[in-house]
Amino acid sequence: MQDRLAADAGAIQTHLDQVLRDFGEDPVAEAMRYATRGGKCIRGFLVLEGARLHDVDGAAALWPATAIEALHAYSLVHDDLPAMDNDALRRGQPTVHVKWDEATAILVGDALQSLAFELISHPDCGPPATRADLTLSLARAAGGQGMVLGQALDIAAESTATPLSLDQITTLQQAKTGALILWAATAGARMAGADLAPLSAYARALGLAFQIQDDVIDVTGDAAAAGKAVGKDAAAGKATFVSLLGLDGARARAATLVDDACNALSCYGARADTLRGLARFVISRQN
Template identity: 65%
Template sequence: MSFPERLARDAALVAARLEAELAPRAEQPVIHAMRYALRGGKGLRGFLVLESARLHNVAPERALAAAASVEALHAYSLVHDDLPAMDDDDLRRGQPTVHVKWDEATAILAGDALQTLAFELLTDPALGPAEVRIALVARLAKASGAEGMVLGQALDIAAESAGRALTLDEITALQAGKTGALIRYAAEAGAVLAGADPAPLGEYARALGLAFQIHDDLLDVEGDPDATGKRTGKDAGRGKATFVSLLGLDGARARAQALIREAEAALAPWGERALPLIEAARFTITRQA
């Protein structure tokens, strides 16, 4: 099975689980907005959960709630990031952002509900004993909160508000939270489910997450809006320091490629069994969206 086929298979499993969670809920605008926000994503984070579980001989059925959880959390972050008070975007995944299609209040509430759904999913007994579920809850809270994703977004907004260009080290630290923390959580989840050491997959995810963001910066300069599903050229228009502005196009590409080699090296203990995760890493710097 090719990597695109694996990714699509796992994305479909996660989407079905999320729809099963939403289906019994009242037909209200906020539910429609949640469903809308979950549509159209690549499903990479959910894939990382399921594939890291397979690597540790944990069946996908047992890991599915954790995979759905991280995709719900990621969708919430996008809904809120797109708001006028944050990144002020009107296009996401090739469709109008939630606050454009509905209104800001609905977008805020839909994001809030997706976030709480993420933690609700982690209470599923299928994930394992209580200590495993508590560990997943704690790790997701840390990855998404004021030590992870939220911190990264706050640093980004603060730098833009101050009109100060960040250094390369500062951008690297910012993106380790804003983008990398949730990717790291996803990649380590399989080890947590198996009661194994998550550190090797954490190193893989550190390199993958940074390469992912560098490629996003490249797409903002070189990408086709029809392919990326969002506006391009935003960073340069705002005068933001990015990996591209600091390293140049060729330097940024070289850095992303070096990081993927680091990610692959972290998977060496698993040999050929880690090939799907290696392919996922390579995908992050060749994708068009």
């Protein structure tokens, strides 16, 4: 699984680099290239694996795979801004507003979001009906009823005295990180016109397991391995899966969710073993 993830991450990176080569030499273009490098490409990998499961052409699937990584990169650049999470380190490197400035970081995020929609509506991505479907679903997953809603709930939670309950955190995370993971996991099925239900169930469990592991890393990890600041949630007195379930409880919950994710793919048999491997990888990672 990890070899295939690395190979797919390489293909996505190459495609992103090619697309962004045309964007000139101004600081925003340069920072767009910077912000899209060095990620694990888990979301793009989900697109490519979901496409393989449905015999979708890999060259076509590379467009939505690259699009979701551009969109994810935009969300990180804006999330790291001083007015948001105020993070100086991302993927082991200075964040965009630290390396350049805030105005550049705002524009880079904005341009990366546009780029995601440009990539997904590229003619090589598939017939128009596929592109329109991918665009509509991505816009909904990213916007004020998806990822941005999750971020808004997250910010609102910081200013209330009562910590969130487990149900509230689950709702928040399903919007904040879950919506894009759901979109990525189902994009290949969408392209094939197949049933989205099995991969949707897989993605919901995977997304939560992913977030629980993020909370675990925030408590147990070190910044060098994580490539970003750690210990921030506890310091802020923020409710997390770890603060609510305890470290062992959070790990047990993540393991159960990974089992759920794997079982959701039973209709695909052994063909889905790579996606099952990804689910297990997600809760073993340290960054």
